[in-house]
Amino acid sequence: MVLLLLASPTAAIVNTEDTRVKEPEAGFSGQFSLAVTGQSGNTDKSTTSLGGRLQWHYRPVTDFIVFNHDSGKTGGIRDTNRSFVHARHIHELTPKWAWEAFGQAEENEFTRLSFRGLLGGGVRREAFRSDDGRLVLTAGLGGFLSREELDSLAGATDAGVDTLVRGNFYIIVKYQLNETVRLASTTYYQPATSDFQDFRALEQASLHVNLTRRLDLKISLDMAHDNRPPQLIEKTDTTYRTGIEYQF
Secondary structure (H helix, E strand, O other), rough: OHHHHHHHOOOOOOOOOOOOOOOOOOOOEEEEEEEEEEEEEOOOEEEEEEEEEEEEEEOEEEEEEEEEEEEEOOOOOEEEEEEEEEEEEEOOOOOOOEEEEEEEEEEEHOOOOOEEEEEEEEEEEEEEEOOOOOOEEEEEEEEEEEEEEEEEOOOOOOEEEEEEEEEEEEEEEEEEOOOOOOOOEEEEEEEEEEEEEEEEEEEEEEEEEOOOOOOOEEEEEEEEEEEEOOOOOOEEEEEEEEEEEEOO
C-alpha cells in the first residue's frame, strides 16, 4: 500500500503486449494496476491512473483487451485526461507464426484528440528464443485504418476529421533477468501509406520486479514521436510511470 500511494504516474501510452516471457497458462487471466499521487502546500497536484488487461488463452488462440484511464489536476486545474482501450485476437498458425486482428479507441484532451479509432491486422513471428528461454524476440508486420477527430483550438486551423491507412511494424524484446526481475521493450513504427514522411514511432520499455506471487512493482518509460502532430502540439512525448500491478 505504501508503494501504491508513492507511485508516480503520468499520462502514459498503454503497452498492449504481455510482458511475461513464458507462454500464459490456458484459460482466463488478467492484471490490474492503480497508481495515485498527491501534493499539497506550495504545490497542489493530484494524479490517478487505473488500468488493466483481461486475457483468454487456449492454443492456438489468444484474445485480450487492455484499458487505461489517467486523470490529474495541478493547482485545481485539470491537466491530464486520457482514456484508451485496445482489443486483439491472435491465432497461432505454427509455433513461430501467427496472424492477428485488432481494434482500438482512445482520446486525449491535452493533445487535442477527441477521438481516435482504428481497425487493423497483420502477422507476427517469433524471430528468436534463447536456449534457456529467458530471451525472446518477436516481430510484427501489418497495417490499420485510422479515423481521428481533432478539437478546435485558438490559433490552429486543422480541426476536423482525418481518415487514413498506416503501416504497423513492431519489434518486441522480452528478457527474464532472474526469477524475480524481467525486462520488456516494444518498438513501433507506423507510417502513413499515402506519405511516408507522416509517421509515428513509439518505444515502450518496462521493468517488473516480483513482490509476491501475484504482485509486481512496475517501472516503465514510454517515448512517443509524431512526425506530423496536430498544430500547437509537440512532436515528442516522454512518459514515465512507477506503480503496482496485480496479476490473476
